[in-house]
Amino acid sequence: QVQLVETGGGLVQAGGSLRLSCAASGRTFSNLGLAWFRQAPGKERESVSVVNWSGSNTYYSDSVKGRFTISRDNAKKVVYLQMNSLSPEDTAVYYCAARPAGVSMVTSRDGYFWWGQGTQVTVSS
Secondary structure, eight states: OOEEEEEOOEEEETTOOEEEEEEEESSOGGGEEEEEEEEOTTSOOEEEEEEOTTSSOEEEOTTTTTTEEEEEETTTTEEEEEEOSOOGGGOEEEEEEEEEOOSSOOOSGGGOOEEOOOEEEEEEO
């Protein structure tokens, strides 16, 4: 079992930045593949970014590529999502997710076993 707790959401103006954090407990952190998803009102939950167990391999959706950066600190058991150049279209609840680490970079929500409670990000225009 893995427990995930997200922090760092809030209200920011367009063009601004936020950094989300997700602290994990319950399993060896370096054995986890980690991801950030988001869900806007009335929309499906979508993959934003994925990072492999070591942090050496990352994935970004086209909508955030070049603006968001995922990273992890295995010693602190935390995964981060640095979000820059935010726009109102980024407004959503952001979720941290984990799965047992594997070879593939999994972007489907069905591939993740453990989820945080979510943190709201609101970008005003």
